[in-house]
Amino acid sequence: MAIYETKQARPAPSGTKGLVHWLKENLFSDIISSILTILSFILLYITVPPLLDWMIFDATWSGTKEEITKDGARWIFIYEKFNQFIYGFYPEEQYWRPNLVLAIFILYTIGFRNINNTLARAFIIISFPIISVVLLYGGFGLEIIPTTKWGGLLLTIVVAAVGIIVSFPIGIVFALGRQSNMPIIRTISVMYIEFIRGVPLITLLFMSSVILPLFFPENMDFDKLLRALIGITLFQAAYIAEVIRGGLQAIPKGQYEAADSIGLNYWQTMGLIILPQALKISIPNIVGSFISLFKDTTLVLIIGLFDVLAMVTLTSTDPNWLGFETEGYVFVTFIYWVICFSMSKYAKSIEEKFNTDHK
Amino acid sequence: MKKIKKEPQENVAFYNNPEKRAIIYQILALAGIFIFTYFILNNMFINIEKRGINTGFDFLSSEAGFGIVQSLIEYDESNSHGKVFIVGLLNTILVSAIGIFFASILGLLIGIGRLSKNFMISKLCMVYVETFRNIPILLQILFWYNVVLASLPSPRQSINYFDSIFFNNRGLYIPKPILESGFIAVIIAFILAVIACAYLVKWARKKHDETGEEFPVAWTSLAILIAAPTLVFFVSGTPATLEYAELKGFNFTGGWTLIPELLALAFALSIYTATYIAEAVRAGIEAVPKGQKEAAHALGLKEHIILKKVVLPQALRVIIPPVINQYLNLTKNSSLATAIGYPELVTIFAGTSLNQVGQAIEIILMTMAVYLTISIVISIIMNYINEKIKIKER
Numbered sequence: 001m002a003i004y005e006t007k008q009a010r011p012a013p014s015g016t017k018g019l020v021h022w023l024k025e026n027l028f029s030d031i032i033s034s035i036l037t038i039l040s041f042i043l044l045y046i047t048v049p050p051l052l053d054w055m056i057f058d059a060t061w062s063g064t065k066e067e068i069t070k071d072g073a074r075w076i077f078i079y080e081k082f083n084q085f086i087y088g089f090y091p092e093e094q095y096w097r098p099n100l101v102l103a104i105f106i107l108y109t110i111g112f113r114n115i116n117n118t119l120a121r122a123f124i125i126i127s128f129p130i131i132s133v134v135l136l137y138g139g140f141g142l143e144i145i146p147t148t149k150w151g152g153l154l155l156t157i158v159v160a161a162v163g164i165i166v167s168f169p170i171g172i173v174f175a176l177g178r179q180s181n182m183p184i185i186r187t188i189s190v191m192y193i194e195f196i197r198g199v200p201l202i203t204l205l206f207m208s209s210v211i212l213p214l215f216f217p218e219n220m221d222f223d224k225l226l227r228a229l230i231g232i233t234l235f236q237a238a239y240i241a242e243v244i245r246g247g248l249q250a251i252p253k254g255q256y257e258a259a260d261s262i263g264l265n266y267w268q269t270m271g272l273i274i275l276p277q278a279l280k281i282s283i284p285n286i287v288g289s290f291i292s293l294f295k296d297t298t299l300v301l302i303i304g305l306f307d308v309l310a311m312v313t314l315t316s317t318d319p320n321w322l323g324f325e326t327e328g329y330v331f332v333t334f335i336y337w338v339i340c341f342s343m344s345k346y347a348k349s350i351e352e353k354f355n356t357d358h359k
Numbered sequence: 360m361k362k363i364k365k366e367p368q369e370n371v372a373f374y375n376n377p378e379k380r381a382i383i384y385q386i387l388a389l390a391g392i393f394i395f396t397y398f399i400l401n402n403m404f405i406n407i408e409k410r411g412i413n414t415g416f417d418f419l420s421s422e423a424g425f426g427i428v429q430s431l432i433e434y435d436e437s438n439s440h441g442k443v444f445i446v447g448l449l450n451t452i453l454v455s456a457i458g459i460f461f462a463s464i465l466g467l468l469i470g471i472g473r474l475s476k477n478f479m480i481s482k483l484c485m486v487y488v489e490t491f492r493n494i495p496i497l498l499q500i501l502f503w504y505n506v507v508l509a510s511l512p513s514p515r516q517s518i519n520y521f522d523s524i525f526f527n528n529r530g531l532y533i534p535k536p537i538l539e540s541g542f543i544a545v546i547i548a549f550i551l552a553v554i555a556c557a558y559l560v561k562w563a564r565k566k567h568d569e570t571g572e573e574f575p576v577a578w579t580s581l582a583i584l585i586a587a588p589t590l591v592f593f594v595s596g597t598p599a600t601l602e603y604a605e606l607k608g609f610n611f612t613g614g615w616t617l618i619p620e621l622l623a624l625a626f627a628l629s630i631y632t633a634t635y636i637a638e639a640v641r642a643g644i645e646a647v648p649k650g651q652k653e654a655a656h657a658l659g660l661k662e663h664i665i666l667k668k669v670v671l672p673q674a675l676r677v678i679i680p681p682v683i684n685q686y687l688n689l690t691k692n693s694s695l696a697t698a699i700g701y702p703e704l705v706t707i708f709a710g711t712s713l714n715q716v717g718q719a720i721e722i723i724l725m726t727m728a729v730y731l732t733i734s735i736v737i738s739i740i741m742n743y744i745n746e747k748i749k750i751k752e753r
Contacts, residue, residue, distance in 0.1 A: 026478035033477045040479040184385040188392065198734035199727045200691035206709055210719040214406045215399035295495035302698055309498055329502045333494050340493035
């Protein structure tokens, strides 16, 4: 005979489940909350429907300029100018070249993930920049396309990619320099980093576009794009250095001591023990820094390069298409937003993947 | 990197001795920098001579010869480039101050909103942050300036609030207070009120320490700060009047004018920076361990006391450093004004003045020096605050 009788669990009190409960808990928990909820709905009501009308329901999607009858967005402008937004003034019959670079990039990325051979990986890393430069600029039998013709999203990506790739090793060197126990090396690194981080990017771009040519012999002709790239790279290297320094500081002292005790020298310690760990810790912040750089590439328009944002102003001054800035800006906003948002989501996902302490 | 001091080894070659090697590396680095500096300076002097560029800072006292649409101090075309520099600097400070003020308020509200239990509020705040943070600030500035402000009505069809504030595509017009000599009494009253509040805070703290009684310091201080100057203002016979903007011909005259460039820039900077401040606020509040709140509840403290005395002091420690960094970023981003022509330092000094005198080196370096100074001052302030608010450990 049982000592006790099991009773049926009582059903949950009414009103702790279901939609009504959820609404009460999350939207109308008290008076202030209810007022805020109602205000939010009013806000959504006055902003979202007109926006949707403008962007989708009243919008003109296709046809010619003369067929615009509605008040909504005139996306035919984007359709008409799409190639300029993407390629700038790159000759139309040569579009296959940037496209091929993109295709190679995708192929290489897939390859890089699946190939574990160090030599093959090194080949991929070294060959990609060379192939890209040759394809985009020309030479070896290809028609030369001067950088003044590069523009649009193509230019934006070139500036961002070069900034990211070139600044990375420089940033590592300065991060190590700042953590070094050689006073002169440390001072040089600190001065560089603090100087670059203390001034706005735009002044660095001005410096590289106006002053830099004065620093070199007169016969050395600097391409406008190259000057912008130098400014962007100097800028990004300082930020990357600080991000990596954060990672280096997080490495416990015991790691250095262990490396010392097995007789590794400085470069072995750094290359095999410290940097791999520091970089792993810093990945989310490095991606964050890349996102900032990608957004900051818009600044090149101030020194007269035609990136995707500058294309808005340029295309809307076309006498046949006057006054289409709004559509242009919305389109470019969309491009930036999608790229930056996916990068930041990606950063968050790696952060979770690398989070090895189980909370 | 901290290394354990190694025993001196007599019999190794100098290039295998880490300490001696370090000295050699540093000498090489210094030599490299000297050679590089010599190379660029040498080229620079040759180029300057060949192109006939003037050098030195004489240009600062020569006549600028161009007008500036907005200036906080008296300025006209006959003033010098040095004055242009000051005008630009003040305009940079003006737009940064406005931006910092609104970004802080907005950022605080959004940051708290993201932690709200109200589903709608927290989601709307999230959408705000994710939207504006992922759009380049320059794009936002251009959008507000070229699309939103450009679509405002002309002065004749101005948006009108109480016949005293006007808003149109030439800017925002607000009444300008004209101060008379008697106003000094109001200022004195305000200063006295501030001193009184300081004493009140001291007295309330003492009382709290001795008796445990709480005195509503914040409300009382606020009342004193508002009541005292207001009372003096009316007693002394309202020694200030408002000058309203009036439509004369095609445009408004009188009052204070906020030009569209300033509006667009301040607006975009506030909205953009607020997203970062909001994230800092959220991270700060979330960083306070839950146990702290539970412990405070267990002691029977009221909700607002917990917020004021337990959560906020700990959260602020985490919030303040990134927020100050954002203030610095906002100030640096104000240089993007050059894209829409708001007359701040980069636009008029590193832009117009540079084009007129062509002395790029001096002008760019001066401009950079300004921002460097601001950022050094801010980092000194930040270190001071960090020192003040860090956990005092025994």
